[in-house]
Amino acid sequence: MIPSGFEYHRPADVAGALSILQEHGDDARVIAGGHSLIPMMKLRMADVDHLIDLQDIDALKGISIGTDEVTIGAMVTQHELIENDALAQAVPIIREAALVIADPQVRYVGTIGGNVANGDPGNDMPGLMQCLDARFELVGPDGTREVPAREFYEAAYFTAREDEEILTKVIIPVPAAGTGQAYEKQKRKIGDYATAASGVMIQTEGGVCTAASIAMTNLADTPIWCEAASDALVGSDLGDVACKAAVAAAIDAIEPVADNRGPVEFKKHVAGVILRRAIDRAIARASN
Amino acid sequence: MSKMHVKLKVNGREVEGLAEPRTLLIHFLRENLKITGPHIGCETSHCGACTVDLNGKSVKSCTVFVAQAQEAEITTVEGLANDDGTLGVIQEMFREHHGLQCGFCTPGMITRAHRLLQENPSPTEEEVRFGMAGNLCRCTGYQNIVKSIMAASDQLNAQKEAAE
Numbered sequence: 492m493i494p495s496g497f498e499y500h501r502p503a504d505v506a507g508a509l510s511i512l513q514e515h516g517d518d519a520r521v522i523a524g525g526h527s528l529i530p531m532m533k534l535r536m537a538d539v540d541h542l543i544d545l546q547d548i549d550a551l552k553g554i555s556i557g558t559d560e561v562t563i564g565a566m567v568t569q570h571e572l573i574e575n576d577a578l579a580q581a582v583p584i585i586r587e588a589a590l591v592i593a594d595p596q597v598r599y600v601g602t603i604g605g606n607v608a609n610g611d612p613g614n615d616m617p618g619l620m621q622c623l624d625a626r627f628e629l630v631g632p633d634g635t636r637e638v639p640a641r642e643f644y645e646a647a648y649f650t651a652r653e654d655e656e657i658l659t660k661v662i663i664p665v666p667a668a669g670t671g672q673a674y675e676k677q678k679r680k681i682g683d684y685a686t687a688a689s690g691v692m693i694q695t696e697g698g699v700c701t702a703a704s705i706a707m708t709n710l711a712d713t714p715i716w717c718e719a720a721s722d723a724l725v726g727s728d729l730g731d732v733a734c735k736a737a738v739a740a741a742i743d744a745i746e747p748v749a750d751n752r753g754p755v756e757f758k759k760h761v762a763g764v765i766l767r768r769a770i771d772r773a774i775a776r777a778s779n
Numbered sequence: 780m781s782k783m784h785v786k787l788k789v790n791g792r793e794v795e796g797l798a799e800p801r802t803l804l805i806h807f808l809r810e811n812l813k814i815t816g817p818h819i820g821c822e823t824s825h826c827g828a829c830t831v832d833l834n835g836k837s838v839k840s841c842t843v844f845v846a847q848a849q850e851a852e853i854t855t856v857e858g859l860a861n862d863d864g865t866l867g868v869i870q871e872m873f874r875e876h877h878g879l880q881c882g883f884c885t886p887g888m889i890t891r892a893h894r895l896l897q898e899n900p901s902p903t904e905e906e907v908r909f910g911m912a913g914n915l916c917r918c919t920g921y922q923n924i925v926k927s928i929m930a931a932s933d934q935l936n937a938q939k940e941a942a943e
Contacts, residue, residue: 492822496800498800499844499846501846525842529844542846597913681913
């Protein structure tokens with residue numbers, strides 16, 4: 492319950508945050524909503540000498556919805572994602588996923604940037620962002636770069652972000668009109684990380700699948716974007732045979748580990764059930 | 780670690796004190812300010828017994844450093860009574876509908892219900908249950924908490940109509 496002491500910093504801009512990060516290296520951590528970091532600090536599993544609070548940095552806030560892309564500031568909270576009707580119009584799967592993350596209090600504070608940067612395979616946004624083929628903007632001492640969500644996750648708590656970088660934006664391509672989208676999550680109770688979860692997007696034309704994207708959450712030490720599963724749907728009539736092939740490919744791609752949520756065999760079974768539900772829902776929502 | 784000068788507005792009153800940045804808001808409220816309505820039921824941010832209203836949001840004060848809350852406006856259950864000391868509507872409805880037993884979750888429940896009803900003045904039962912899902916109760920089985928909040932919603936809406 493009791494974290495160890497730290498020096499607290501509250502920079503007014505990204506440059507200020509970067510210079511503190513550079514000065515203190517490994518000893519410094521940024522804090523966004525704090526709802527993964529503070530729990531870890533309370534259990535003394537994270538040791539932070541310099542805590543850099545990003546809450547005053549306006550450049551990390553706000554949702555901008557363009558025709559082709561949606562840009563979401565890293566400090567945008569889950570609550571703000573849910574409340575934003577224009578975002579729900581442009582990319583409805585985001586609200587659907589945010590509503591199965593944590594609980595109301597946590598959603599008021601927890602941010603999209605923290606969720607995707609945390610690196611815990613239990614987080615839901617990373618798989619969702621892989622499904623959406625989003626990109627993350629990172630700002631560091633050498634400037635700004637973008638990393639695709641599909642290349643960002645290396646292992647549990649290991650990502651492509653360097654210690655001296657701050658994840659500043661999430662950039663999401665707006666799915667084509669009529670794209671069926673679904674995020675399905677099996678969990679033991681409210682606020683739990685997924686036993687299995689899946690994000691699915693499907694485009695159709697005349698009953699034929701023209702594009703598909705499938706990602707799986709908390710079924711390996713990173714989120715898994717399943718290219719083979721997506722490919723199993725494209726060109727098909729989205730009938731039972733194609734859906735079963737996609738599910739089989741996804742189960743083949745995941746590597747769940749046994750924990751309190753169940754043994755490996757069970758998780759693979761649940762993953763198949765969840766994915767099939769997500770596919771069916773995405774199909775039902777696709778138009779054209 | 781050196782202490783910082785903390786200034787907050789709690790239940791409409793300016794308050795201040797000295798605390799290390801690592802001090803959790805719940806501890807600052809309870810130990811420095813002696814506002815002991817908000818409780819601590821866990822160390823993993825699940826139970827919501829520490830819920831306060833922070834700048835218009837329901838927040839678990841066990842998962843906020845006091846440093847982060849500098850200059851914040853906070854409402855606790857103590858701030859939800861009427862000015863004359865009688866119970867506020869939500870408090871009264873928890874009493875009338877037996878929405879508490881041991882009372883340990885109650886301050887967090889009521890403070891969360893306060894924000895829920897600000898955002899959604901006429902929630903369905905399902906919306907109440909979902910909207911209260913960040914607050915655990917060991918005693919009531921939730922049913923009477925839901926009734927209390929639904930009743931508070933009706934009363935507050937009736938009051939609002941009467942005032943218009």
